[in-house]
Amino acid sequence: MTAHEDKETPVVSADNGSADSAGSADSGGVRAAAKAPAITREALAAAGLAVLRREGLDALSMRKVAAELGVRAASLYYHVQDKEQLLDLIADSVVWDARKLATAGDWEQCLREAAHAYYRHLHANRDAARLMAGRRTPGPNLLYVLDVMIGRLHAAGFSDEVAARATLTISTYVQGYVLQEQVPKAPRREPDAASELSESCRTASAKQHRNIMSLLTVVKAGDTGAQFSFGVERLIDGLRAQLPGDPES
Numbered sequence: 001m002t003a004h005e006d007k008e009t010p011v012v013s014a015d016n017g018s019a020d021s022a023g024s025a026d027s028g029g030v031r032a033a034a035k036a037p038a039i040t041r042e043a044l045a046a047a048g049l050a051v052l053r054r055e056g057l058d059a060l061s062m063r064k065v066a067a068e069l070g071v072r073a074a075s076l077y078y079h080v081q082d083k084e085q086l087l088d089l090i091a092d093s094v095v096w097d098a099r100k101l102a103t104a105g106d107w108e109q110c111l112r113e114a115a116h117a118y119y120r121h122l123h124a125n126r127d128a129a130r131l132m133a134g135r136r137t138p139g140p141n142l143l144y145v146l147d148v149m150i151g152r153l154h155a156a157g158f159s160d161e162v163a164a165r166a167t168l169t170i171s172t173y174v175q176g177y178v179l180q181e182q183v184p185k186a187p188r189r190e191p192d193a194a195s196e197l198s199e200s201c202r203t204a205s206a207k208q209h210r211n212i213m214s215l216l217t218v219v220k221a222g223d224t225g226a227q228f229s230f231g232v233e234r235l236i237d238g239l240r241a242q243l244p245g246d247p248e249s
Contacts (some may be wrong), residue, residue, distance in 0.1 A: 008019040039069060041079050045093035048086055049125065057127035062086065071091050087131060092139025094121050094128050099141075101148050107156040108236050114149055117230045123188075129179040157243055164238050173235060177228055 047068040051129050062083055066073040080086045101114055120126040138146065146167055153163035218227070 039071060039075060039079065041089060043069065044079055044086070044220050045089045047215060048090035051125050052090060052131065054130070057130050060087075061091075084135075087137060088137045091135050092141045094125055095131065095145060097139045098144045101145055102182065103148050103151070105152075107152040107175050108240070110152040111149060111166075111170060111236060111239075112232060114145060115174055116229075118145075118171065118174045119178060119228060122174065123181075127233070129181065133175050133179060143155050153239075157245060159244070162239075162242055166235075168244075170232070170235055173231060174219055177231065193247060 041181070048060065048065045051064050051068055055064070059152070062073045062076055065086065066076055069075075076086065080089060095118065097117075101117065102110055122132065125131075149167045149170070150163045153166055158166065
């Protein structure tokens with residue numbers, strides 16, 4: 001991506017640090033303006049991500065991102081047309097280390113690593129799953145990940161359609177899983193009340209729904225990471241069954 005200077009920054013000559021045609025009375029103001037930080041798309045994305053992490057998606061605005069950069073909101077429109085384009089830019093920065101994804105090797109491991117890396121990135125950034133869900137303008141980082149995943153599936157022998165659907169299914173699974181985890185939880189009950197509720201539920205289930213006890217056991221364990229991994233592995237199992245012959249040699 002090409003770095004651009006903030007279009008509002010005035011030109012300053014090398015001659016004694018004075019503005020090109022400014023009078024001495026205005027030179028102090030021009031010098032101060034000239035020191036306004038240049039904005040790049042990378043800096044804009046980083047500032048937006050900082051605001052997202054600190055204040056959340058609902059509070060994110062062009063004004064707050066501009067304040068994070070130390071410039072006026074109007075300066076941002078040199079790089080993005082509106083808030084939606086800003087959100088696209090921030091969304092792509094969530095997967096900032098996309099190029100660490102292996103481009104060769106076993107297709108199963110590639111998909112597994114991509115799913116778990118995406119899971120970690122979404123969890124590392126407040127409201128990131130909400131931000132990513134429904135985005136229709138992927139940036140260079142996300143395009144790279146999608147291209148690598150589809151390429152690995154092609155190399156393994158999957159058809160174009162299956163490779164594309166598999167990639168979309170895995171990314172949607174990760175987003176949906178994290179979105180569920182990041183939904184604000186209801187206030188906790190007092191310990192005694194919670195214990196009574198749990199016991200009541202267990203007693204009712206044992207009598208009316210005999211098979212539900214195993215579900216309660218898993219939920220009570222609270223190991224969401226293990227549950228996420230279970231889903232990823234089952235998706236990979238299903239894809240393996242779709243191979244039109246021997247796996248890639």
